[in-house]
Amino acid sequence: xxxLTLETLAKRVEALELALxxxxxxxxxxxxxxxxxxxxxxxxxxxxxxxxxxxxEAERAAARNGESPE
Numbered sequence: 503x504x505x506l507t508l509e510t511l512a513k514r515v516e517a518l519e520l521a522l523x524x525x526x527x528x529x530x531x532x533x534x535x536x537x538x539x540x541x542x543x544x545x546x547x548x549x550x551x552x553x554x555x556x557x558x559e560a561e562r563a564a565a566r567n568g569e570s571p572e
Contacts, residue, residue: 541547
C-alpha cells in the first residue's frame, strides 16, 4: 500500500463519495418499483380502496349539491 498522505486520503475519500453517490442514486431511482403490486392480493387493501372510492363519491356528490363533504 502506498504512503498515506493527505492527498492520497483526499483521493480515496473522493472515490468513495462518488461510488456512494452512484449507488444511492441507482437505488433511489429503482426504489418505487419495489413497491408496485406489493399489496395486490390483500383483502385489507381491497377494503381500503373500496372505502376511498366511497369517500370520493360522497365528496363529489356533496360538491355537486354545494354542501360540505363532512
